[in-house]
Amino acid sequence: MKPFKLKIPSITDNLRIVESFIDQARDELSFNDDIYxxxxxAVTESVNNAIIHGNQNNKEKNVHISLSIDDHNIAFVIxxxxxxxxxxxxxxPTAPENIDKPGGRGIFLIRNLADEVHFHEGGNKVEIVFYING
Structure with missing residues (x-):
């Protein structure tokens, strides 16, 4: 299997490239539509967080996305x-004192959509895992 890797400048319009990357991976790897x-x-939200919060919308900085798959998992690293x-x-973000706050929902959403979420490298690297085949 060829590696699935992508590097994009930190521009939110590049989320369309990430969506195409995921579509291409689905077409080539035939992963389950139920988790598509x-x-x-989860992945586009994570990339969006990387662009806005991680790289501070600095288009000179990049976001790196990779995908790996085995018999049990699909894992994205952003x-x-x-x-x-x-x-x-x-x-x-669901606590009463945070309901009206605009931020803080992205990671909550990612954690609820993925089977596993692991932060590395002091928070600028996240691994998002989805279980396949059971």
Whole structure:
């Protein structure tokens, strides 16, 4: 299997390229349509976070996306060139005191759509895993 890797400048319009990347991977790897929507939302949300929060919309910085697949999992790794963040202390956007706050929903959404989410490298690298075949 050829590696699925993508590098994009930090411009939010490039999310269309990420969507095409996911579509191409689905076509070539034939992963289950049941998780396709979850993958599309979780990965594009993660890339959007990398562009806006990680790389501060600096188009000189890139977001790196890779995909790996085995018999049990599809894993996406999204890495930005920013300084990271403290992923261990994220507020719950569903808590009453946070309901009206505009931020904080992206990672909550990613965690609820994916089977596993792992942050690395001080928060500027995230691995999003989806289980396949059961």
């Amino acid at each position: 929507g979850n993958i599309m939302i 890495e930005d060139e920013g300084s990271g963040f403290d992923f261990s202390d994220l507020p719950d």
